[in-house]
Amino acid sequence: MDRADEFSIIARYFRPLAAGHDGALGLLDDAALVPGDPARTLVVTVDTLIEGVHFRAGDPPETLAGKLIAVNLSDLAAMAATPVAYLLAISLPSAWNEPALLRWLDDFASGLAREQARFGIHLIGGDTVATPGPLVLTLTAFGHVARGCELRRSRARTGDDVYVSGTIGDGHLGLRVLDGRLGGLTEDDRVYLTTRYRQPEPRVGLGTALAGLAHAAADVSDGLVADLSHICRASGVAARIDAALVPLSPAARRVCAAGRVTLSALITGGDDYELLATAPPAAAAALSRASARAGVALTPIGRIIEAADTEAGAPLVTVLDVGGQPLDVAWGGYRHL
Numbered sequence: 001m002d003r004a005d006e007f008s009i010i011a012r013y014f015r016p017l018a019a020g021h022d023g024a025l026g027l028l029d030d031a032a033l034v035p036g037d038p039a040r041t042l043v044v045t046v047d048t049l050i051e052g053v054h055f056r057a058g059d060p061p062e063t064l065a066g067k068l069i070a071v072n073l074s075d076l077a078a079m080a081a082t083p084v085a086y087l088l089a090i091s092l093p094s095a096w097n098e099p100a101l102l103r104w105l106d107d108f109a110s111g112l113a114r115e116q117a118r119f120g121i122h123l124i125g126g127d128t129v130a131t132p133g134p135l136v137l138t139l140t141a142f143g144h145v146a147r148g149c150e151l152r153r154s155r156a157r158t159g160d161d162v163y164v165s166g167t168i169g170d171g172h173l174g175l176r177v178l179d180g181r182l183g184g185l186t187e188d189d190r191v192y193l194t195t196r197y198r199q200p201e202p203r204v205g206l207g208t209a210l211a212g213l214a215h216a217a218a219d220v221s222d223g224l225v226a227d228l229s230h231i232c233r234a235s236g237v238a239a240r241i242d243a244a245l246v247p248l249s250p251a252a253r254r255v256c257a258a259g260r261v262t263l264s265a266l267i268t269g270g271d272d273y274e275l276l277a278t279a280p281p282a283a284a285a286a287l288s289r290a291s292a293r294a295g296v297a298l299t300p301i302g303r304i305i306e307a308a309d310t311e312a313g314a315p316l317v318t319v320l321d322v323g324g325q326p327l328d329v330a331w332g333g334y335r336h337l
């Protein structure tokens, strides 16, 4: 490569990631082709990661690639969609010198290649530009789901059980560790929590297994309580959860037991990328089989109830503490604006 212009960058780093998907047209045409299919619905989502906002300058490019793919596949999983392909728009700081740029691209592309292989997806197009501002990474992911089988936020029903996958709060604690706001952990716990923040695992297999069983689903990115309230608002219902039932990792349990963080911070913290689902009690046995097959825990944490008078200030989500008393949680979740 003579010079790191956009065409040589695309050819060297991105074209290999398109091999195997005919519709990508080798990243040589104006756009990619995604074949239509009458039996399946195309599911599309986009997420942006900005240096200084969603990740720290100097974060390892390989784990950034993993997180960028994970946050998008997590959205597809929450719709019960199987991921197929993605577009990548990348704004590279013009302030980076060429060796730094090429090193960064090398590591970033290897991260993408590794994640692609794990999920059986391909890069099919994108945009490469330079910016006077910080690094910006935008990924658009495509998936498909059998027609009518997608999981929507709006279909939770009164009497449904509320489930959450995996463990909650690890991402939030990982970020605190990286920001220097949580020290004094064992090396194992530090590595576990920071890895959960930097490399969340999208619950793709579990998401597709929830189709036909769950009534509603969402992924937990803003915080458990905020994302459950999104389901409630969309469905015209409310929810009550037991804080003591929320699944915590051994590391999060230790931090909590030492009084270093409150349970309330963990269930409102965000960055979990777990799945929230609501399902009728009759689906319990099938859900536990689906969770075993996917190899991801699915824990019942509460129930969908009739919407209270939210105009009068009743919260959409009530969190009960161990004694059955409502916990006072800031349930708004993370907001950019």
Ligand code: ADP
Pocket: 010, 014, 027, 028, 029, 030, 031, 032, 087, 088, 089, 090, 123, 124, 125, 126, 127, 128
């Ligand atoms: P145009 O100017 O016609 O929009 P571009 O020069 O932006 O075309 O892109 C040329 C081709 O390279 C297109 O097929 C586009 O999808 C692909 N491409 C550009 N940047 C990326 C990227 N970061 N990742 C994947 N494909 C890319």
Ligand code: MG
Pocket: 126, 127, 128
């Ligand atoms: Mg373009």
